[in-house]
Structure formats: C-alpha cells, structure tokens
Amino acid sequence: MTRRIVRTAVQLGVAAFIVFFLVVFLDNRYRVLPQAIHGRLPLHHEGLVITDLTITTCSSLNPISKCQLDPDTWHRVEKDLYLGSGWLSSAYVHIQRKKEEHLSDEDRVIVDVRTAKLDPAMGDKSQASEKWEARPAGVWIKRSSRRHASDSKNTVTAVDVLFGADAVEPRPGWELVPNGALRMDGGTKEPRLTVRRGQPHKIEKPVPRIRKDGKFKIMQVSDLHLSTGLGVCRDPEPKGHNGGRCDADPRTLEFVERVLDEEKPDLVVLSGDQVNGGTAPDVPSALFKIVDALVERQIPYAAVFGNHDDEGVLSRQTQMQLYESLPYSLSEAGPTSIDGVGNYYVEVLAHGNNKHSALTIYLLDSHSYSPDETKFKGYDWIKPNQIAWFNTAAETLKASDAHVHYSHTHLNMAFIHIPLPEYRIPDNGWYGNWKEGVTAPGLNTHFKDALVKQGVKAISCGHDHANDYCMPSVDESKDPELWMCYAGGSGFGGYGGYGGYHRRLRVFEVDTNQARITTWKRLEYGDTASRLDEQIIVDSGKVRPLPQPEESQ
Known part of the structure; x- marks a missing residue:
C-alpha cells in the first residue's frame, strides 16, 4: 500500500511538472499562449454600456487557477496585463456590459474610471460628494443609475488596455484613464486602462488634394x-x-x-x-x-x-x-x-x-x-x-x-x-x-x-x-x-x-x-x-x- 501511495504521488508530481512546463515554459519561451491572447483586436460593440469592471489574477503554478470569470456574466479583455512575461502570474480585465435597452432601473453604469492608491474623493473637494468603488490593482470606478447615466455622454461603453509610460490614445472618443499604470505586483509592462465614452465614431477617409500653389x-x-x-x-x-x-x-x-x-x-x-x-x-x-x-x-x-x-x-x-x-x-x-x-x-x-x-x-x-x-x-x-x-x-x-x-x-x-x-x-x-x-x-x-x-x-x-x-x-x-x-x-x-x-x-x-x-x-x-x-x-x-x-x- 505504501509503495502504491508513493508511486501515485510521483506520478502526480510528474503530471504537475508537465502542466507547469506547458503553462509557464512554453508561454514564456515560445509564446504559445500569447498568440491566442493577443492575436486579435478587442471587440467594442455598438449599443453596449459597461456596468462593472474588475481584474482577476491567476497563478501559472496552479493549473486549477483560471483568469476567466463566468463568461455568461463577464467579458474578458483579451490582453494579459503581464503580456506573457509574468513568471508566476497572469491577469486580465473583466467587464460586465449590457445593451442600453436591456438595462433595468436597478442597473448602474460606469461613468468614470481612475487609478489611484486612495479614494479619488479624498483630498479633492470636487469629488467629495461622489462615491467611488474600489477594484483590484488600484482601480476605482464611479457608477450612476440608469435613469441618470445610460444616455449620458460620460457613460463608458468600451474598455481596452495599452502598455508603457509613453502610451497614447489616438482613437476618437477614447481616453487613457488618469493617474497612470495599474498597480500590478511584479509587473514591468505598465498596463494602462483606456476607455471609450459614447458609441464608436464614424471614421471618414480624408481626400488628399493638391494645394492652391500647385x-x-x-x-x-x-x-x-x-x-x-x-x-x-x-x-x-x-x-x-x-x-x-x-x-x-x-x-x-x-x-x-x-x-x-x-x-x-x-x-x-x-x-x-x-x-x-x-x-x-x-x-x-x-x-x-x-x-x-x-x-x-x-x-x-x-x-x-x-x-x-x-x-x-x-x-x-x-x-x-x-x-x-x-x-x-x-x-x-x-x-x-x-x-x-x-x-x-x-x-x-x-x-x-x-x-x-x-x-x-x-x-x-x-x-x-x-x-x-x-x-x-x-x-x-x-x-x-x-x-x-x-x-x-x-x-x-x-x-x-x-x-x-x-x-x-x-x-x-x-x-x-x-x-x-x-x-x-x-x-x-x-x-x-x-x-x-x-x-x-x-x-x-x-x-x-x-x-x-x-x-x-x-x-x-x-x-x-x-x-x-x-x-x-x-x-x-x-x-x-x-x-x-x-x-x-x-x-x-x-x-x-x-x-x-x-x-x-x-x-x-x-x-x-x-x-x-x-x-x-x-x-x-x-x-x-x-x-x-x-x-x-x-x-x-x-x-x-x-x-x-x-x-x-
């Protein structure tokens, strides 16, 4: 019996090592997982508003740990906040979203997002009357009820992630969340949230033309x-x-x-x-x-x-x-x-x-x-x-x-x-x-x-x-x-x-x-x-x- 237990333990150890190798080694050496994660552009559908936002972190050492919340409730922004370089961790932004016509009177929609160590209302008289809700990685969100905000120009309708201290946002209607990068333990890629307010802007191609001087x-x-x-x-x-x-x-x-x-x-x-x-x-x-x-x-x-x-x-x-x-x-x-x-x-x-x-x-x-x-x-x-x-x-x-x-x-x-x-x-x-x-x-x-x-x-x-x-x-x-x-x-x-x-x-x-x-x-x-x-x-x-x-x- 003892030998059988030892043999089983060894087999489990080997299996765990194989999982660890596939998840961590291949991910970081050969970028198998990042291809799936970052190989496409984020989807930003028309007619949707964002009702909640959070960040999940999972361990590469634990095959049971997943960076995926209930997909029927949460949409994952497909960018690992560590960009595949986290030796032990991956992390993702998740958002809840609904079509405006499906909002109930009890639903609340996000109208502002910040990154900060402390409540943005502290020390800021202009924010003193506002209620900010804390989320992981130093994220703070402000939500309003549907009747006050669902059709507001401040309503957040899409969320994305950019990286680096020099990140910029050229897309119309989008803006980087103030106060800099998310607070990620051991992270070096400086992930920054960027949000769109209102529906997508129609992009019209310019018509190049010779100047008046020819x-x-x-x-x-x-x-x-x-x-x-x-x-x-x-x-x-x-x-x-x-x-x-x-x-x-x-x-x-x-x-x-x-x-x-x-x-x-x-x-x-x-x-x-x-x-x-x-x-x-x-x-x-x-x-x-x-x-x-x-x-x-x-x-x-x-x-x-x-x-x-x-x-x-x-x-x-x-x-x-x-x-x-x-x-x-x-x-x-x-x-x-x-x-x-x-x-x-x-x-x-x-x-x-x-x-x-x-x-x-x-x-x-x-x-x-x-x-x-x-x-x-x-x-x-x-x-x-x-x-x-x-x-x-x-x-x-x-x-x-x-x-x-x-x-x-x-x-x-x-x-x-x-x-x-x-x-x-x-x-x-x-x-x-x-x-x-x-x-x-x-x-x-x-x-x-x-x-x-x-x-x-x-x-x-x-x-x-x-x-x-x-x-x-x-x-x-x-x-x-x-x-x-x-x-x-x-x-x-x-x-x-x-x-x-x-x-x-x-x-x-x-x-x-x-x-x-x-x-x-x-x-x-x-x-x-x-x-x-x-x-x-x-x-x-x-x-x-x-x-x-x-x-x-």
Missing part, C-alpha cells in the same frame, strides 16, 4: 521600429549624447514630430517596420505612438508593412484592420486575391472641387523573408500576381475620366519596404549615402520594368537603414527611366551604425505646375534645419539624369 508634399518615414514601452536605443549617434541616456521611442518621435512641424507635409507614407515585432508584445501600444502624432496634426497617412511589423503576435491582416479604423488613415488591405496585405493606391486630386487626379501613389506589400532559402537567400519579392494587379490598376486609371480630363501632366510614384534588385547596380551611379549592402531579394520578378511601362517616375523604399541614396534606372540608351530612392532609417529601436550614421527621413515635393518632383532628406542630429542632398528627380514630366555635383540644390 504643390503637394510627401514625407516618407521608414523603419521607426517602435516598441511596447520606451524601447531601447540601438547604435545611437552621436555616442554619449544627452549624457548617454537614450530611450528609443521618445527620441524617435521627438525627431519625427519636429520635422512634421517644420515641413508640414500633406501626406505621410509609413514605409514599413513601424513596429519592432520582437519588442512590441502589444502592437497597438507601439503603433498608436506615430498615429497619435499624425492625428494630432490632422495629417493623412498611408502605410505598408516591413519584415518586422508582424514578427510579434498581430498579423498583417489584423494590423491593417487597425490602420483602417484610425483617423486620417488612407491605408487599405487591398484585394485578397493576390499575395500580401496592403496592395493599394492613393489618388491625389487636383486643386479645387473637381475629381481630376493629379498624382497616383502606388503602395505594395514587399513581404518579409524568402520563402525558398535554398535557392534565394534573404528576403521575399514582389509576386507576379501583384505585378499583374498593378498593371491592371494603372491601365484602368489611365483610361478613367479622372485621369483623362486632368489638364496638367499626371505623375505617378510608388512606395515599398524592401528594395528592388535594381537598387544594387553601382554602374548606374547614385546620389546620397550607400553605407551598407543592399538586402534586395535574390529573385528578380522585374517589377521595375512594370513601373517604367506604366509611367511611374519614382519609387522609394526603406529596410536598409544606413542607405539613403537615390539611384536612376537607365534604359538601353543610358537614358534615365525611373528614380529609385531610400528613405533612410528614422527609428532608434532599429540598428544604425555604419560610421556615425544619424537617423533621417525623406521628403518629396510634387509641383504639378512644373510636373516636377524634388526630394531631400532631414537629419535627427547635426545640421537639422537644412535639406540634405536636395535634387530634382523629375522635371516637365521627365525623369532627370543623375545630377552633377554643381547641380545639387
């Missing part, structure tokens, strides 16, 4: 490499700047926002690796930082993906859904019948109230890593069905009334993330900095030829952070047929290096009166007020040759 300015921001939280600087230049202190995302955003205010672009193209997947376990917290800067300034933007954007737990499809839901976004998933997510175009209309197209901007998904490393090492390529889609779209647009009836020279541009193979032909010459190897795909599907055929005058990419040159592609007669440019890396969360390379971004100015495209770069450090390597790449609708030194603007 010009249109595009700022290309590439390789931001934003993280969940402040992020860690890689290869900051100059070394020792600011006493050696450097938080990646704040420094990156300070740079981008400064140039936004100085250049005042009409459109921003986010050309990939906005998010550093490996350091962004919560993608919205990272992505919202650049979006908030653009929304605050009411600047339209269009995004494509890089190879790092979806290395975390949020797929390209889900991220594009997020882009499409945000203010001032022109981003689109594009057709599902072809490879990639984010194959689309943006039409920039002529000045005035007409619908004539002055400029078409094509954006394509250049994917990530090679699907066939044995034959083609490195990175993926633009697929034949994408090129077919591009050719069809370009031909259709050229035949449309919006293009045919435009009285000036119509111009075309394109943006991708990974450079084309033609970027690494040194015989063509280049203008700017070529500091690192060109990591173009090993397979050439000749998208460049399609661009030239359809009259695209310039294409620009990101990906290679320390390259910022523009290179002409030439035909058999050595005449220029297309300009191929790099933006240069702008984010401190991505690598720099290569001989003191300062972060930068690229600007294109289209002058429709002259059918001219001029481009230059702006630096994060050093000669920050000047336009670096300014050059005219298209004039009178024609691609210009490589400038001579005396031709630099």
Whole structure:
C-alpha cells in the first residue's frame, strides 16, 4: 500500500511538472499562449454600456487557477496585463456590459474610471460628494443609475488596455484613464486602462488634394521600429549624447514630430517596420505612438508593412484592420486575391472641387523573408500576381475620366519596404549615402520594368537603414527611366551604425505646375534645419539624369 501511495504521488508530481512546463515554459519561451491572447483586436460593440469592471489574477503554478470569470456574466479583455512575461502570474480585465435597452432601473453604469492608491474623493473637494468603488490593482470606478447615466455622454461603453509610460490614445472618443499604470505586483509592462465614452465614431477617409500653389508634399518615414514601452536605443549617434541616456521611442518621435512641424507635409507614407515585432508584445501600444502624432496634426497617412511589423503576435491582416479604423488613415488591405496585405493606391486630386487626379501613389506589400532559402537567400519579392494587379490598376486609371480630363501632366510614384534588385547596380551611379549592402531579394520578378511601362517616375523604399541614396534606372540608351530612392532609417529601436550614421527621413515635393518632383532628406542630429542632398528627380514630366555635383540644390 505504501509503495502504491508513493508511486501515485510521483506520478502526480510528474503530471504537475508537465502542466507547469506547458503553462509557464512554453508561454514564456515560445509564446504559445500569447498568440491566442493577443492575436486579435478587442471587440467594442455598438449599443453596449459597461456596468462593472474588475481584474482577476491567476497563478501559472496552479493549473486549477483560471483568469476567466463566468463568461455568461463577464467579458474578458483579451490582453494579459503581464503580456506573457509574468513568471508566476497572469491577469486580465473583466467587464460586465449590457445593451442600453436591456438595462433595468436597478442597473448602474460606469461613468468614470481612475487609478489611484486612495479614494479619488479624498483630498479633492470636487469629488467629495461622489462615491467611488474600489477594484483590484488600484482601480476605482464611479457608477450612476440608469435613469441618470445610460444616455449620458460620460457613460463608458468600451474598455481596452495599452502598455508603457509613453502610451497614447489616438482613437476618437477614447481616453487613457488618469493617474497612470495599474498597480500590478511584479509587473514591468505598465498596463494602462483606456476607455471609450459614447458609441464608436464614424471614421471618414480624408481626400488628399493638391494645394492652391500647385504643390503637394510627401514625407516618407521608414523603419521607426517602435516598441511596447520606451524601447531601447540601438547604435545611437552621436555616442554619449544627452549624457548617454537614450530611450528609443521618445527620441524617435521627438525627431519625427519636429520635422512634421517644420515641413508640414500633406501626406505621410509609413514605409514599413513601424513596429519592432520582437519588442512590441502589444502592437497597438507601439503603433498608436506615430498615429497619435499624425492625428494630432490632422495629417493623412498611408502605410505598408516591413519584415518586422508582424514578427510579434498581430498579423498583417489584423494590423491593417487597425490602420483602417484610425483617423486620417488612407491605408487599405487591398484585394485578397493576390499575395500580401496592403496592395493599394492613393489618388491625389487636383486643386479645387473637381475629381481630376493629379498624382497616383502606388503602395505594395514587399513581404518579409524568402520563402525558398535554398535557392534565394534573404528576403521575399514582389509576386507576379501583384505585378499583374498593378498593371491592371494603372491601365484602368489611365483610361478613367479622372485621369483623362486632368489638364496638367499626371505623375505617378510608388512606395515599398524592401528594395528592388535594381537598387544594387553601382554602374548606374547614385546620389546620397550607400553605407551598407543592399538586402534586395535574390529573385528578380522585374517589377521595375512594370513601373517604367506604366509611367511611374519614382519609387522609394526603406529596410536598409544606413542607405539613403537615390539611384536612376537607365534604359538601353543610358537614358534615365525611373528614380529609385531610400528613405533612410528614422527609428532608434532599429540598428544604425555604419560610421556615425544619424537617423533621417525623406521628403518629396510634387509641383504639378512644373510636373516636377524634388526630394531631400532631414537629419535627427547635426545640421537639422537644412535639406540634405536636395535634387530634382523629375522635371516637365521627365525623369532627370543623375545630377552633377554643381547641380545639387
């Protein structure tokens, strides 16, 4: 009997160890559970109001412990407040919600949420008459009866969680709960509640249009490499700047926002690796930082993906859904019948109230890593069905009334993330900095030829952070047929290096009166007020040759 008891105890111990391994080790090493937890966006249904909120914590050591309350009563916000990094614990926000028409006279709805150590009414005369209810992790809620609050503009109708001391909330109707992060034992991710009041706002896409002076300015921001939280600087230049202190995302955003205010672009193209997947376990917290800067300034933007954007737990499809839901976004998933997510175009209309197209901007998904490393090492390529889609779209647009009836020279541009193979032909010459190897795909599907055929005058990419040159592609007669440019890396969360390379971004100015495209770069450090390597790449609708030194603007 004794041996049987001992054997049973050993078996139970082994079983417990296996459960512990699956729950903790796989969760933290291989992120099995976070994929299920964070692989989709939160649901915020119309017509619902929040009647209660709480936070549950469970132990990873105890397989019986669950972070799930009765699903018939409580809805769980599917974000672990420890973001999968809690060695012993996970925690989730739970909310009770009802449709407004189902509220009874006894129901109470949440009209305010705070985080604080003490009752918010203490020491605040304006709150003295209010009753606050305590919830775990330092959360306080204020509720009112249905008859007083169900139709109030203060009624909370959705709850979400963002992370980091630098978290921002660009979604209309949403706001971060005051007083900072939730109080989580052992937590380092700084989870912050954010709430929506009222029903979802209808998001209308802006219509980009040429300015009265006939010009249109595009700022290309590439390789931001934003993280969940402040992020860690890689290869900051100059070394020792600011006493050696450097938080990646704040420094990156300070740079981008400064140039936004100085250049005042009409459109921003986010050309990939906005998010550093490996350091962004919560993608919205990272992505919202650049979006908030653009929304605050009411600047339209269009995004494509890089190879790092979806290395975390949020797929390209889900991220594009997020882009499409945000203010001032022109981003689109594009057709599902072809490879990639984010194959689309943006039409920039002529000045005035007409619908004539002055400029078409094509954006394509250049994917990530090679699907066939044995034959083609490195990175993926633009697929034949994408090129077919591009050719069809370009031909259709050229035949449309919006293009045919435009009285000036119509111009075309394109943006991708990974450079084309033609970027690494040194015989063509280049203008700017070529500091690192060109990591173009090993397979050439000749998208460049399609661009030239359809009259695209310039294409620009990101990906290679320390390259910022523009290179002409030439035909058999050595005449220029297309300009191929790099933006240069702008984010401190991505690598720099290569001989003191300062972060930068690229600007294109289209002058429709002259059918001219001029481009230059702006630096994060050093000669920050000047336009670096300014050059005219298209004039009178024609691609210009490589400038001579005396031709630099």
